[in-house]
Amino acid sequence: MLKGSPERELKEFLKAVRLEFEGEGQVLYELGRKRGVVDSESKLAPAPIVECRDLVKRFDSFAAVDGISVTVNQGESFGFLGPNGAGKTSTMRMISCMSPASEGYLRVLGQDPETHGPEIRSRLGLVPQEDTLELELSLLDNLLIYGRYFDLPKKEILQRADRLLDFAQLTDRKHDKVDLLSGGMRRRLTIARALISEPDLLILDEPTTGLDPQARHLLWDRLYRLKSDGVTLIITTHYMDEAEQLCDRLVVMDHGHIVAEGAPRQLIEDHSTPEVLELRFGNVGHEEYSAGFEDLAERIEVLPDRLLLYVHDGDEVLSAVHSRGHTPERSLVRRSTLEDVFLVLTGRTLVD
């Protein structure tokens, strides 16, 4: 026996494979073993669902995504919050392996999009910003043809389609043409379609943009159910309420950069005060008023139509404003939101 036993050969081979494919994940794994977090008998430590470092997407000389680093873990609901043009969609296109990264390190489901695009995509569900449904076909047929892209057997697709149409609350429209559906229904169908392959990661790019409030809430409810089911979600949005509702963790993006990262509540705590006092004084320059309130608030933002006073107790500050002889046309005390975080970090509002 020159080469040793088959078992030994297999072990050597597996070791080589692990080193070949795990790269830096291996370093973490070894570290975990030393600390006793990962026991030596267990398989490899679970890789993050998405891992990117210094990721760049460049169009000619313009960098739409300018060096972002993000890790999304299994079962997490992760958000990219930012205004239009922040680079969210470009990031989604790279993560969903539809568009190559210009620079940087990207791993999706542990694999490299550059070399394993089709394999990764076979495990992803994508809900693009614009619905890409076959309008001439029925809802059921749309699910069928999409499932066939994943090479699923017809019987299997039809079984799943029943469940998914039920989940999307579209069962009674099953045989209608997509052309006849409302925007909200099309969105829900697109989500059902993305789930037909039972993906390990569902990516939603601006899922509720353009929907009326009722349709939005219905969609949020569906996404919330997916989230509680443990489906890993990545959501981009420029609605701060959407991000607060749905995301366990998020990054705030602006001009291709990440300006903050954390849980929604944590971000608000870190970057804003508990309460915000909004004051509106007719048509006069709000700038002038702001000077008189500087000692009352931690910070003041002057918007074209109102003043935002970042304070701990809004009512208390409001009575102080009154006691100084000012009578704002309108006032509102509210809790800080992610919108305020964005304003503090960038000096601009999320939705123009």
Add this chain to the structure above:
Amino acid sequence: MTLGTLSTRGSSQPRIGWPTWVRAVWHNAFVYSKTWRSSIVTGLLEPFMYLVAMGVGIGSLVNKGSGGVDGVPYLNFVAPGLLAATMLQIGVSDSSFSVLGGLKWARTYFAAIATPLNYHDVLIGHLAWIAIRCSAVATAFVAVMGVFGLLASPLAILAIPAAALSALAISSPTTAIATRQDDHLSMTVVFRLGVLPMFLFAGVFFPLSRLPYWLEAIVQILPLTSGVTLCRALTLHQGLHPSLFLNIGYMLLWFGVGYYFSLTGFRKRLVI
């Protein structure tokens, strides 16, 4: 139902089965099977209306005046020309607005490339489906020609692949052009300036020798001219002249160049 059944989370494997481009062909076939009624008039009825109007109507005048064309009755002469012209119609109509729709309007190509398919699969699926559909139409057309007694020999069956090749030689450059358009107006210009003159002058309705020398030289450049020549030679059994291989090669060249530029166009629009 529990929602646990909606996702397997971590258990799925890359699926191996049909090659990805075959799935794209299947997709197009399925969509066609559901929407064919809207295209059946241009695809199948129109050529037969031309055949009757031109072959029987005008043909009777031609035959009376000069005893047919190139030694055969006008109907025999015009039928293979119309076969190639039908390939032009389908090849162009299925590669213009449908491509623009996939890229821009319904954006269904973007749905496809979010799955295991890539842009190349989408292109192959598109062209392969046109080849299949055109082969089917050509088969029906040749069968009707047989019924009319317009086929000179069993060799005429080769007119079916010849017609399919004509379709590809036209649809692949059309696709390349469509990937570089942004609205239906510029596409309409392509129709007016490219397709209509080709239909009228590529020798479908009269022998090219009737044209002035300089115009004949220009017409020879068109891909449809080779398609007409090939289909006509095969159904009239004018003998397998070696120059026919030049026609085949020339159409392959159009197909190849069109394919290359379709691919770069798809990449530019889809991968970005």
